[in-house]
Amino acid sequence: MNIEHQLAQAKKVCDKRGARFTALREQVFTLLAKHSSAVGAYDLLSELQAIDPSAKPATIYRALDFLNQQGFVHKIESINAFVMCDHFSECNHPVQLLICDECGNVEEIQSENLDLAIRSMADASGFKIKHQVVEAHGSCSACHQTDI
Ligand SMILES: [Zn+2]
Ligand SMILES: [Zn+2]
Known part of the structure; x- marks a missing residue:
């Protein structure tokens, strides 16, 4: 999916929800979309500052929070x-x-199996899941190939 397409889709979703996809949020979205892997908030901040020198850490965190709430990005x-x-x-x-x-x-x-497993355990203890993120660390296939 190219960035323009992603952006257009994000806008559509926001319109439908009545969420405000401001110019700044759009800019942060575009910066993030250019990265194929995970990016730290401060790396994004310095990229944003190249465009808008007045950008502050709070600026980027608020924009990222919004994108996270809308489900466009995941926070690790x-x-x-x-x-x-x-x-x-x-x-x-x-x-x-x-x-x-x-x-x-x-x-x-x-x-879906992992999701089901967590949900059934939660159900059993009367817990209601609002949001779940599973983060597994290790080395990808490209990286351990170079180890050999
Ligand atoms: Zn996802
Ligand atoms: Zn790797």
């Missing part, structure tokens, strides 16, 4: 970075990420 808590959602769906899908500690590549997987 363990490395404080963000990645575009592969599925770009309107639904609030469970998030399962494979994070390569060597090259920083992040692959998004969707296992």
